[in-house]
Amino acid sequence: MSENRAFDLIGIGVGPFNLGLAALVDNVSSISSIFFDKEEAFNWHPGMLIEQSDLQVPFLADLVSFADPTNKYSFLNYVHNQNRLFQFFFYRRFDIPRREYNLYAKWVSENLENCxxxxxxxxxxxxxxxxSVKVKRTDTGDVSTYHAKHIVxxxxxxxxxxxxxxxxxQVVHTSEYLHKEKEMKASDSIVVVGSGxxxxxxxxxLLEEQKHNKYSLKWYTRSSIFSQLESAKLGQEVFSPDYVQYFHGLSYEKRKEALNRLDTVRNGVDKETLVKIYDLLYNRSVEGRDEKITIQPLTEVKxxxxxxxVLEVSCKQWEKEADFKVxxxxxxLATGYKPHIPQWVWDKKEELVWESEKEFKVDEMYRLVWKEPRSHxxxxxxxxxxxxxxxxxxxxxxxxxxxxIINDVAKREIYPIQKDTIFQQFMPNT
Incomplete structure (x- = not known):
């Protein structure tokens, strides 16, 4: 680790977001940086790296390409480095396996000296x-102190x-699914909860593997339908810098209303996955319905x-107000995730500006807003x-x-952010 313990930027956590930042800032000689993570190595949702599951965004949404397509840490350079570029070319798909994205990000993390x-x-x-940032080595217990002009x-x-x-x-979140799959598949009954x-x-x-095993399989969701993720091209334009700028300019109340309206692009299942499920169910039904399969929306697990x-699962079909147990x-539990905010952020709650009890105010430059303004x-x-x-x-x-973030730290435009990038507009021209 560097003897120089003063840095322009210290990153806390090395998931895909900060890993991308580390890769981009690695090319900026005017910004010194270091990133810390308590895990042994980079590993992105290892419990859900199911074979044949794909990333829900195209490979161009790698760690660097939207800022710098020529960057050496692009996904294309990764597959070239792995002697897989021709295989990827003949694969002829825009999406990539999640397992490959994880290996790509691991490769980046292993080649960056600032992680x-x-x-x-x-x-x-x-x-x-x-x-002042105190860092504890999880292998030795040693504690070191670093200084940063800025934190991310x-x-x-x-x-x-x-x-x-x-x-x-026996109650397992999807984040740990692969760690428990063997025990599950050897059991008599499995319930999946969630709709995404x-x-x-x-x-x-589990449906594919059911033919090799004896378990019954139930899928419950409190959603009214098993809905498809919105994939229309104009609809996808909400994932653009233009819309982010527009959204941030709304009042807090309008932003919360907009999030509800945008649920179809936020939550749901890829069309291809739903088609595969239905096709498999249809083929299984040729010789009669399988009584060991249950798919039921409108159902909340209480x-x-x-x-x-043995687990007793108490449920409610909320539309008919019918309680039942299985x-x-x-x-x-495919019940999603919630933000992980370190305790030392909560300890500073009285110094921050908050928009709600659990939502701190963040300015357009992704900076926390303090009651007493800071230059750091x-x-x-x-x-x-x-x-x-x-x-x-x-x-x-x-x-x-x-x-x-890099442009704001540097106080100049290192990576130009493109605007007017989409075909629609969200405000009338004046």
């Missing part, structure tokens, strides 16, 4: 002329577990209790949907966010 793993940030304190918080998200439900060895892409991928994988190794050996910024890429819209978690727009 350090097994390094947990335990405190961040404002000193008046920057930030990229601590990502953690699994969301609904109220009334507790995780245990992760739920559909787990259900399809509580899960365990007794003698038995299961395993329940897979704390940028953030977590908990941004209320401020920057549904695109806050989109991989391609993470690149634009990183461009914005």
């Amino acid at each position: 350090h793993f097994q390094s947990e940030v335990i405190s961040v304190e404002y000193t008046g002329n920057g930030y 918080v990229g601590t990502g998200s953690i699994p969301f577990i609904p109220d009334g439900i507790e995780k245990n060895e 892409q992760s739920a559909a991928e787990v259900f399809y994988e 509580e899960i209790n365990e007794s003698n190794g 038995k299961a050996d395993y329940v897979v 910024q704390m940028y953030i890429s977590t908990n941004l949907e209320h401020s920057h819209g549904t695109a806050a978690t989109n991989l391609s727009l993470a690149v634009m966010r990183n461009q914005t």
Whole structure:
């Protein structure tokens, strides 16, 4: 690790967002940087790297290409480096396997000298002329102190577990699915809960494997239908710098209303996944309906209790207000994620401006807004949907966010951000 413990920028967390920032800033000689993550190495949702599951955005939404297509850390350079460029060419698809995206990001992290793993940030304190950052090595326990002019918080998200439900060895979030799949497939009954892409991928994988096993398979969601993700090209333009700028300029109330309206582009299942599920169900039904398969919307899972190794799942069909219970050996929760905000951010709650009880104010440059203005910024890429819209978690727009942060730190335009990039407009010309 560098002997120079003073940096222009310190990144906390090395997920895809901060990894992209680390890759882009690596080319900027005027900005010194270092990034810390407590994990042993980069690994993106390892519990959901199911074979044949694809990234929901095209490969161009890699870590750097929207800012700099010639960057050596582009996905195309990765497949070239792996001697797979011709294979990728003949693959003739815009989307790529999630497992390949994970390996690509691992390759980037291993080639960047400014990314350090097994390094947990335990405190961040404002000193008046920057930030004092304490970092603990998870392998040795050693604690070091670093100084940063600016901080960028990229601590990502953690699994969301609904109220009334507790995780245990038999109640598994999708983030841990692959770690438990062998035990599940050897059981007699599995329930999948949720309606999004992760739920559909787990259900399809279990549906395929059901013919080799004896388990019954149930899929419940409280959504009224198993809906398809909006993929119309004009509809997708909300994932653009132009819309992000428009969205951020709305009042807090209007932004929250807009998020509700944009649900069809935020949540749902890819058309291809739904088609594969239906086709498999249809083929299975040729010789009669399979009584060991249940698919039911309009159903909320209220509580899960365990007794003698068997789970009792309490449900409610909310439209008919009908309560019922089912038995299961395993329940897979495809209930999504919630922002992971470090405790040292919550400890500074009284110093920050908040838009709601859990949503801090973030300016257009992705800076936390302090009651007492600072020239040394704390940028953030977590908990941004209320401020920057549904695109806050989109991989391609993470690149634009990183461009914005680098330009703001440098006080000049290192990476120009393109505007007027789409065919529609959101305000009349004046």
